[in-house]
Amino acid sequence: MLSELKPEELREFAFAAADLLATTDAYGRILTAYGDGALLHHPTADRLVGKEILPLISQSDIRRLRDDLWALGPGRRVCWDDPGAIEGGRRIVVQRNTADPNTFSWQVARTPRSGKVRSERASEMLSERFRGAIASGRLKAARQPIVDTTSLKVSHYEVLARFEGEDSPAGLICAAEETGQIAHLDYIMVHAACARLSAIPDAAFRLAVNISGESVQRLEIVRELCAVIAGHEFQRDRLILEVTESARIQDAAAAARGISMLRRQGVQVALDDFGAGAASFAYLRDFEVDGLKFDGSFLRASPDNPRSMALIRGVARMCADLNIASVGECVETAADHRLLADAGVRYAQGYLFGRPIIDEQFFVKGRTAQAMAAA
Ligand code: C2E
Ligand code: CA
Ligand code: CA
Numbered sequence: 001m002l003s004e005l006k007p008e009e010l011r012e013f014a015f016a017a018a019d020l021l022a023t024t025d026a027y028g029r030i031l032t033a034y035g036d037g038a039l040l041h042h043p044t045a046d047r048l049v050g051k052e053i054l055p056l057i058s059q060s061d062i063r064r065l066r067d068d069l070w071a072l073g074p075g076r077r078v079c080w081d082d083p084g085a086i087e088g089g090r091r092i093v094v095q096r097n098t099a100d101p102n103t104f105s106w107q108v109a110r111t112p113r114s115g116k117v118r119s120e121r122a123s124e125m126l127s128e129r130f131r132g133a134i135a136s137g138r139l140k141a142a143r144q145p146i147v148d149t150t151s152l153k154v155s156h157y158e159v160l161a162r163f164e165g166e167d168s169p170a171g172l173i174c175a176a177e178e179t180g181q182i183a184h185l186d187y188i189m190v191h192a193a194c195a196r197l198s199a200i201p202d203a204a205f206r207l208a209v210n211i212s213g214e215s216v217q218r219l220e221i222v223r224e225l226c227a228v229i230a231g232h233e234f235q236r237d238r239l240i241l242e243v244t245e246s247a248r249i250q251d252a253a254a255a256a257r258g259i260s261m262l263r264r265q266g267v268q269v270a271l272d273d274f275g276a277g278a279a280s281f282a283y284l285r286d287f288e289v290d291g292l293k294f295d296g297s298f299l300r301a302s303p304d305n306p307r308s309m310a311l312i313r314g315v316a317r318m319c320a321d322l323n324i325a326s327v328g329e330c331v332e333t334a335a336d337h338r339l340l341a342d343a344g345v346r347y348a349q350g351y352l353f354g355r356p357i358i359d360e361q362f363f364v365k366g367r368t369a370q371a372m373a374a375a
């Protein structure tokens with residue numbers, strides 16, 4: 001299978017070297033891969049690229065591995081730290097499998113940056129759960145409708161990550177952002193959304209997917225997202241990328257470039273959580289976006305706060321002038337809806353129009369990293 005792929009088609013993701021859990025034969029050829037290992041996934045061939053794991057490991061490690069490997073008894077493992085290899089160093093664990101002693105399980109994981117170990121422990125435990133949930137297929141997706149405030153027709157659906165056993169993905173997502181792993185989720189969600197859009201070629205079926213501000217400022221991630229989009233056939237404006245957690249944007253110029261690159265693919269980009277962070281107005285000025293979503297807290301504060309009302313009205317007006325679609329979220333009551341409609345906000349989302357509902361098909365059609373990990 002692999003030999004069918006041209007060498008230049010083999011893509012290796014920047015983050016593949018970290019957090020990889022794979023079963024290989026003694027030569028390092030991947031037999032199965034779990035967790036982030038599944039991100040060694042070829043975007044156009046749509047399957048796991050079984051690139052040898054050994055090139056991910058330094059030469060001296062390889063020599064050590066070969067000697068140590070055959071000396072292991074079945075079920076036994078070796079483990080060592082490789083401090084200089086990648087950002088923060090990494091830990092390599094290899095275990096000789098009991099059922100088939102000619103195979104080995106590997107884990108290549110980031111080691112915590114020593115200075116921050118204690119303070120990061122809680123978020124590391126969370127991010128461990130994040131990785132586990134993705135690897136074991138406990139990642140699901142819910143869909144929530146976004147409606148036109150005047151006609152009440154569904155404009156599109158926002159896709160929200162759901163981890164089994166968690167009420168909200170917020171905790172795990174936050175930990176993943178803090179430990180630099182959110183790009184994995186963003187990649188998986190965008191990939192699955194593209195697959196879903198190409199499987200359902202109905203112009204009225206449009207999806208909005210969240211991607212973290214952390215991801216849009218990283219060129220290598222944006223490139224991967226562009227490659228995934230380019231690898232699927234669908235009317236591009238059916239996909240909207242909502243940039244959340246813009247507080248995580250340290251490099252606004254890089255984020256602006258990332259947003260332009262994504263828009264050049266033809267997809268739409270919206271600024272999420274508008275009004276939640278101090279830099280919202282600067283972002284609106286600097287980022288060329290197609291949409292803006294008022295943060296839910298805006299609406300909560302508005303009924304009794306004339307300033308807040310005036311702000312919503314003013315921003316909605318500005319959006320209309322700039323041809324930017326405005327959306328209000330957390331619409332729970334008819335009064336919330338009226339407020340947005342009166343302020344000229346174009347679209348609305350919230351429990352009043354429909355709660356997020358699990359979409360069992362979301363990860364089915366496209367063979368996503370998660371589907372492969374579960375296979
Ligand atoms: P968000 O993008 O602002 O998503 C809207 C949140 O509001 C969702 O929370 C949704 O369930 C909730 N919501 C919707 N309608 C109502 C309502 O009427 N009232 C109230 N009180 N809440 C409502 P959820 O699903 O817990 O997601 C939390 C945040 O996690 C999201 O905020 C987003 O920032 C992030 N997130 C969710 N899925 C993903 C994902 O796939 N990738 C990334 N990068 N972030 C995601
Ligand atoms: Ca969102
Ligand atoms: Ca939001």
